[in-house]
Amino acid sequence: MSPAARHRAQKAYPGIHVTPDAAELIASPEIDAVAVITPVWTHYEIAKAALENGKHVFVEKPFTSTITQGEKLIELAARKNLKIMVDHTFLFTGAVRKICQLLEDGTLGKLYYYDSTRVNLGLFQHDINVLWDLAPHDLSIMDHLIQANPEAIVATGQKHLNCHEDVAFMTLYFPDKVIAHINVNWLSPVKVRTTLIGGEKRMLVWNDLEADEKLKVYDKGVNITNREGVYELLVSYRSGDMWAPQLEQVEALRQELSYFVDCISSGQDPHNDGHAGLRVVKMLEAATDSLNKRGALVYL
């Protein structure tokens, strides 16, 4: 709706029609799919209108502001036989694809924990807190990697500057003793995008700010032996080589959009569909509930 933004868009892509009116887009008979890249609180109304007009929708993360909204959109899309894709862009990066493969092929062994730090200075959002702003990245990655729903969530945080939390911490209890943790902060002097993932066989560090060597896989581990008749556990540490696999050099968003088009053409449901988006919203709602109670354990 900003005239300056429209001007820039028109200048960069002179061949397209630019409009300040979403309704015009949604109503256009020449358009098959709509991308909803707007503040979270507007997702539901715009996506709903688009689906009602027979458009497939690609929605920015987080999918919706509430679980109910997400459920309604999913139901509507199913009824109209349309596709919803939620923009969980990280799932299309070389790093996450490689981590996924290392888990699937057993390289990491049984998963122990997922621990992400995602902090920087700003950018403060006016309508959402730091959890809703930054945690969806990690929640969507976890959802994809762990392939299970969390049993319970604990979130803590603090509002220093205005009415939204600017520092927050979140623990997710998954089945089988998998624990996940997210540290998000709008008030950090340095930018950090580091995730530790520990498995029974190997552990890895994913530093997304590294130009090369984003992923380092460590042949390290701990073995516990409980010898008969011995009171104390015997702990032994295993330490071997480190290995930084070369990652696919792909532009994640381009891959994702190409996948969106493929799904529409083939009728296949994307893995980052409305249900995936909804699972993330459910975690965010539980976290908000916990945060409001200063860290109460909230079961999902």
Added chain:
Amino acid sequence: MSPAARHRAQKAYPGIHVTPDAAELIASPEIDAVAVITPVWTHYEIAKAALENGKHVFVEKPFTSTITQGEKLIELAARKNLKIMVDHTFLFTGAVRKICQLLEDGTLGKLYYYDSTRVNLGLFQHDINVLWDLAPHDLSIMDHLIQANPEAIVATGQKHLNCHEDVAFMTLYFPDKVIAHINVNWLSPVKVRTTLIGGEKRMLVWNDLEADEKLKVYDKGVNITNREGVYELLVSYRSGDMWAPQLEQVEALRQELSYFVDCISSGQDPHNDGHAGLRVVKMLEAATDSLNKRGALVYL
């Protein structure tokens, strides 16, 4: 009590008398003070015996296994007019002394948060979990810097390998919207010792693994203006120079022990006395309580 350890000690310091029997030390009329560097669960009995024999005591952190034990030792020392010093070594490092000074002289401005990551592979302890092993460092530093007791604590974690938590996260709510967070982990492939401290005027990163430049102070901040009649808050970011102050090149333990001797000679109470040790044990007990309930909010 290990013969090999006694042999090493005797070889390194041929002039001293080495004994496997703590009672011998405690009973010796030639000794004025005893250092209790043993597993936590033995602190109380040994320190108690030493105090009863008229010795000043220097006790490894954490001070005691329970609040009650700590209170009893404090009471006993007061009655016998003896000093207790708890080994909060970090308070004597150049880094913590500088941070303390930056807070006291207003360089950082009002404190917003303290966020520490203290992870590595092992060393598993047999008698305590990772919180009791690693968090006392941060709790004693916080206690020293923040100069206030936390109002409530939330701790989460998981046991992957044996009967003690090997991964844990802890949030502490302090008065005046100060929030603290500790991430401790025995199953990390890399060693991390990094603390972010955010203030209203400046923010800092303390990386204790850096040989030089352990402390980086950032002239960065966020200003929020609430203009009359304007719905949205105006957020502006301030960004200036980074500055790594030279730190005192001191051997912390040597400083601490020299301070212990000074306190005994002068009759002055050390700042890291039994009360300081007890405050840390109180936080650990609350954290344990919360951890056992998978993250319930525990008020202190």
Added chain:
Amino acid sequence: MSPAARHRAQKAYPGIHVTPDAAELIASPEIDAVAVITPVWTHYEIAKAALENGKHVFVEKPFTSTITQGEKLIELAARKNLKIMVDHTFLFTGAVRKICQLLEDGTLGKLYYYDSTRVNLGLFQHDINVLWDLAPHDLSIMDHLIQANPEAIVATGQKHLNCHEDVAFMTLYFPDKVIAHINVNWLSPVKVRTTLIGGEKRMLVWNDLEADEKLKVYDKGVNITNREGVYELLVSYRSGDMWAPQLEQVEALRQELSYFVDCISSGQDPHNDGHAGLRVVKMLEAATDSLNKRGALVYL
């Protein structure tokens, strides 16, 4: 001359006229200035034609393939009252401007050395060796900072893969004991862009690959005292804070081009004019001469 490149240019800037024929540009009466962004060996002919047609010229570094060519262009531009600017882009970055200021205002003290490492994998050039490809950056920066001509140059290197050196090292002896050194390499597994600059009062490290904190200024130094009657020199080391000044966030090329336009409008000679370009070519010719003799000392 590549149709694909012309197509991309036309698409990005639909309003401009794109042509494969440099002569068309040079002859156009609507054009005041021409930018020559072509292989080095073509600079002279194109720039000469442009100047003869009354155009100001902006020429990629290195200015020309030979000293004679450079001299002829300077003479021609002077005769026609036209401006030459050589694209020494780094001079317009926040980092180099700050270093320049630190030298001028005495912060660094008397300059001791300039030592640059500029290595990466590829990109092999077909017409020039690694010195002509990468060293002009450092030579133009040195020329700007040191404000003196080198007295002598020594260059060594090796050709591993084809007819041009892919690894090379260059030492420049400047007056007043200032020494400069450049390490360039097309066969390095990692990309490095690091320059050490040592002064009598302070020293700095410029790491151009750092997102923030590109420049670190160290309050470090060495004092030598020659006490009367004492045989050995007394060396004392000074060590203080490190300081990373905030740099201007400017797009160097934009600044440079805006300065080009200003110089044309005002008639002022740019500091990076043909003479500056020629000084760099002189260093490169001397270095080539030395390199061909496997490191002979070549006086300028």
Added chain:
Amino acid sequence: MSPAARHRAQKAYPGIHVTPDAAELIASPEIDAVAVITPVWTHYEIAKAALENGKHVFVEKPFTSTITQGEKLIELAARKNLKIMVDHTFLFTGAVRKICQLLEDGTLGKLYYYDSTRVNLGLFQHDINVLWDLAPHDLSIMDHLIQANPEAIVATGQKHLNCHEDVAFMTLYFPDKVIAHINVNWLSPVKVRTTLIGGEKRMLVWNDLEADEKLKVYDKGVNITNREGVYELLVSYRSGDMWAPQLEQVEALRQELSYFVDCISSGQDPHNDGHAGLRVVKMLEAATDSLNKRGALVYL
């Protein structure tokens, strides 16, 4: 000869006899081998006296001040059937042993270059320049890895503070297009110990200051194809995983001394014998010659 040093030694090792008189040691019938850890200019006289008294000698690097001295010691040891070991400690580190293995087993492919940066603030030596102080490390490693003598050497440098060069650069031309380069500096604000080694098949970075991951091996390379009838060379880049092999956790000096004892017992000549020490001295003499001529090419 310093009483304080003797006192410290006696205190640490109460069982040994400490003396200020080297002659006493050398004459002692109870001693089989002498370690000469003294300034370079004293090596020859002390080692000579020790050999004449029938002692095996372990000599600090660099072996001697001149080629002639080295040759005389080798001749004397041979005549007396005694062993000389020169303290090229780095050859016994896990890092150099691994690099050696990677070269020998063909992992790196044909060697292209060895490029070392070894800089820090101080410590100024009174009797030798920075080349003689720091370069012997790299020269002994190169000698061990490359297994060939350099054909020619070029050294440049500058004296800023006293009568010895404090900044110096050295290029060594080895047979088969292998080039080596050493950058040594006593006036650097930061400590750097980084060596790049490029081979036809793989390249590596050895950062000796890293606690873990000292060695990173890159599956990177360049292929040049010269297609028939095509004027330009086709350059293609190969890029794969990075790999940090676990290194042996050995204390290099302990290994070296144990090897010294083994060589004496078994009669085997150590690989770091007088001849190895002499080869390094020859390179240093050639470098000094070149340095004095400001970088003339000196053939060996």
